[in-house]
Amino acid sequence: MSNHLFTPFELKGLQLKNRIVMAPMCQYSVIAKDGKPNDWHYIHYLSRAVGGTGLIITEMTDVEPDGRITDYDLGLWSDEHIPAFSRIIDGVHAHGAKIGIQIAHAGRKAEDAAEPVAPSALKFPGSRYKTPRALKTNEIKDMIQLFGNATRRAVQAGVDMIELHGAHGYLIHQFQSPFTNRRQDVYGQDLAKFGVEVIQAVKKEMPDEMPLFFRISAVEYADGGYDIEHAIDMCKAYQAAGVDAFHISSGGEGPAGERKPGNYSGYQVPFARRIRESLRVPVIAVGMLEDPALAESVIGNEDADLVAIARGMLRDPYWATHAAISLRSENTHVPKQYERAYL
Template sequence: MAKLFEPLTIKNITLKNRIVMSPMCMFSVKKEDGLVTPFHITHYESRAVGGTGLVMIEATAIEPRGRIQPTDLGIWSDEHIDGLHTLTDRIHAHGAHAAIQLGHAGNKAKTTDTPIAPSSEEPAITAMTPTMIDQLIDQFKVAAIRARKAGFDIIELHAAHGYLLNQFLSPLSNKRTDLYGGTKENRYRIVQQVIDAVKSVFHGPIFVRISADEYHEDGNTAEDFIYFSQEMKDQGVDLIDVSTGGLVNAAINVFPGYQVSHAEMIKQGANILTGAVGMITEAKHAEEILNNNRADLIFIGRELLRNPYWPRAASEALDVNIDAPTAYKRGWT
């Protein structure tokens, strides 16, 4: 059996293979109310039909002003639960597990609300007070309760790509002088508190997505990212989803697997499960990453947008037989 198609047990969940649909913003909410639409159901269910082991839905906003775009999915209201539950039901119906990425865009939000950030010298951006930080932590907690009620198996916290939790982690964007700024221990504090809050109400696996390279000489170092990851592991985080960039403008040399070395760095340096992401399009490349112990899960993004049945193509490339959906057996065999 190719390792890409080996099961992986994380806490109380056994994924049928190592293929994960990476969270990708769809910007497809129609009324800017954060509610699931028929498009979302078709979109995510088709990837489960195609054989993906874990389908992770897009960054889902924990409050309206935390949306990346007004057309993002939301989880700030109980009204969102039913639609999200329909999504998890349709994903589970095809033997896949369902994950949700909880996020807040911070000052990268493009809504009519005044954006918030750890610190700011711009009058158009509100620097968060301690009370606002407490409210944010509670919003993540309540969102995790809603995610549990909606049937999600796994929660991922979005602390990457220059969004709010990433802004706290980085010295490039966090200029606070209180307990949430300055040292790496202080910059990590809000992430620590969010993880603890989510763990108190959600008992399935918890992932965290980080940007493990800020492409700036004054940003966090590899040692800083390993420290953050070790702290997350000590708190009970199960896997680090390792991406890069997004906080500041940077010229990034992009090529197939360009972020895999960062997943390997975190995996080896913090002794924690990692997911690799970033222009991984070929099955044999994915297999190499897993067999060389560079990561434990393969997050497939744009290639799954192009081909919902990528797992089938991967199985053929690796000479592995996988079960075809009953309705498609005549075409798959």
Template sequence: MAKLFTPYQLKNLNLKNRIVMPPMCQYAVETGDGMPGEWHNVHYISRAVGGTGLIIAEMTAIHPDGRITNEDTGIWDDHFIPAWRHIVDEVHRYGTQIGIQLGHAGRKAEDANPPVAPSAVRYDGEGYKEPHALTTAEVEQLIQAYGEAARRAVEAGFDTVEIHGAHGYLIHQFHSPLVNQREDEYGKDLPLFGERVVQAVRAAVPADMAVIMRVSAREYVEGGYEVEDIIETCRRYRDAGVDLLHVSSGGEGPARKGAMQVGPGYQVNMASQLRDALQIPVIAVGLLDEFADAERVLEEDQADLVAVGRAMLRDPYWAIHAAKELGDEAPVPQPYLRGYHK
């Protein structure tokens, strides 16, 4: 059996295979109110039909001003629970588990007026506004908002929650010395905000629910941190209650020339480094489009799970096709079986 198709268990997570669909913003909320709709139903449920082991729904805002754009999903109020519950229930029908990524875009919130950030440092990109520097009281309100969002995720039936601490969004902004220039305790101790978010989320979910955190293991900008620097930050997150790290990179600004060498599996070594240093399970991600590349990550014991993003946008049945290619029994739904007979 290909390792991609071996089961995986971590706390309450009991996955039928090691294939993860990572969070990918759809920018598909036509009403502008943050409510997931028909597009999201089809998008997520079709990947469950396609055999994915774990789906993590797109970055979903814990505050209206935390959306990247007004076309993004939200979970800042209880009225979002029924729509998310419908998606969760339908995904479960096909034997797939599902989580939701809780996030706040911070200074990268394009439609917020103004966006907020640890400090009044504008993101270096066309069209971005100068952010409002959060007061200490506002920081603590956002920590509480993460906890409330996690509570709603539990009520909607999600199997896990992922905290977004990567790609230049709010938690990343706090633990990045390039952005966090505060003078209060959240500036003197850069991981403190993320640590307290983890604690708030951990307190809001059942003890046996796995909590995932996505981190950028490396920044590619001048003066940005490296993997060795983020290890101690992730140690704090682990000790606060994170069970699984989802390891990506970048996002804090345009990469300096030659710093970012993109190719199949280009972030896997970073995931492996964090796994070894912290003795924590990891999800590896980064252009693992080819079945053999994804399988190799597991065969070489570099990660516990493999996330397939863009390839799964192109092919909702990536998991079925991987099983066919790798010689495993493919999880083809009964209504589609005749499409796979020679």
């Protein structure tokens, strides 16, 4: 009988009914390219709340229009976006789940931007990417403020937590990586500086009791990319700046070289455990963890504090309910309207 995956979790003012997180996954479903979530997003996120998920993290939501991966992604660059997010957040809360927004900027991976920006003018490989323009030192301060502005709007919309996206080759990751940051100014001399200042900007907009999560790539796979020791150094700087928990992924900076990502269940769990032990900080593990027994073992073995389910939850909105039944958890919750289907 499960005693781990379906136990409550608390971090500052965030109280979760279980350890299950819906990982942020882009839907590429914005109508009219305005950045506002629509009925697709409303149904998408509420169905996972009905399905028993403890914490839902919305897809990568960008701080300016040209900071999106594509023009079909979400944004929080305007107060006009707030009501659409509030509708989703209120609905998720009504079904017993908590919800946060992942705030980001795609940097050199902004496919539809007329002129992407990045720490350095280094193009991401592939025909659909453009060579970015290196941000000027004085422009970086304005970019950092955009993260703060988006956070203010997310808080106003009613979120329970904020996650910053510092993984998968997007802008914060680009600054923290010697592979993509070749600057000669202070933002190249201190690879954590941009991320630290973003953290400081968003913390100013968050209530004291609201936790800040940070998604990081623990290792890079491109030849010349950083290893986990570098990621730990970055995490220490980010923790000191105010991060309360880390969401541990890997890669995204470019095509894999000699070192390849795993293609098996739980391949990123050792990264999560290493960062958890090094910093003594709560972590989310992610990466092909949709087998309920495996997810249970990750929590039970204290590899991580929370488990994020990505593609498994795209396939099954009720993954959490089905996992509880599979694990014979005492905390199985089936909506009253569906109970007769489980008798």
